[in-house]
Amino acid sequence: MRMSLRYAVLGLLARRPSTGYELTQTFDRSLRSSWHARHSQIYPELAKLEAAALVEVVGLGARRSKTYAVTAAGRAELRRWLVEVEPDRSQRSESGLRLFLTPLLDPDDRQATYERDLAHVELELAALGEVQAGMQNAPEPEAFAPQVELGIRMNTVLRDWLREQIKASAT
């Protein structure tokens, strides 16, 4: 995963110029399913990207906020990473680890954890449904609709699998 934060920031700015504060929120919202970063990581990274001329300040706003945008060099570097750098496929998911270990629990505990997970997945699906519904008039270019659709399908598979496990352990 080395250096991914750099491209995450570059990528979000390529979607839309933003302040560091806005990026922090986007990490929490749109990107929370695959990457996460706190403001304490984002601000220093923006400074580094600016020093490397991959982004630039395009506006100063209220409360001494700075709006950044990618430069041409930044766009080229983002493209290079997406297309030419071999992806690191490794993942880190505590939820995945828990799911992997759940068969070690006795039936009552197992069912309880599956139900906790199911409740969470259903919330997730509801949230994704809203994103999808609010997408025509949203600031998002509609090009990202398939990505939302993928999230929905993934969570649906997980939801159905959890329901099966709960049903099976109820016998």
Add this chain to the structure above:
Amino acid sequence: MRMSLRYAVLGLLARRPSTGYELTQTFDRSLRSSWHARHSQIYPELAKLEAAALVEVVGLGARRSKTYAVTAAGRAELRRWLVEVEPDRSQRSESGLRLFLTPLLDPDDRQATYERDLAHVELELAALGEVQAGMQNAPEPEAFAPQVELGIRMNTVLRDWLREQIKASAT
């Protein structure tokens, strides 16, 4: 994700007593889709777990290898974590980040990256199919079969989605 490594090691030892070396391999194989750890992290963690009396050395083998097993206290602590500790649902997936940013690429580049991903998912599915096929006589208790099934379903959804994107961008 704080402290997850501890429970990953505890959980793997609860499945079967192992040496540090074997754990390293298991992280690379069975667990690579959700967690990963190098031997340089595993050996110190085993020492800490032993100091906390959550695991113990149950045998010395060739090449001064040590086989560890969970203690009763270790099993209780693992159960506590799985059932009572609120899961950290955050994930870290460079692949997810790439997928999220791919719509920024122009059609040719986009198709190329989708095809690269598709090739990888198909390898993954083939590997999972083998795991599933070799599962009746394997040392794994069959209780873990549903987890393998979930992996297959997830990858199948991703495969089909990638195929759709490739078809759509071919027009």
Add this chain to the structure above:
DNA sequence: AGTACCATGTAAGCCGTTACATGATTCT
């Protein structure tokens, strides 16, 4: 005037990766 939220930054410490280091056993 006080509270809530917007907005940016730095420092300490933990976690994980890469690299360094050593020795035992098996196979050819």
Add this chain to the structure above:
DNA sequence: AGAATCATGTAACGGCTTACATGGTACT
């Protein structure tokens, strides 16, 4: 005898989280 693999450990470095710190703006 040499190479490959098994097996365990430590050290340096970088990335990420938590906590500390500060100030601006809007609302009541």
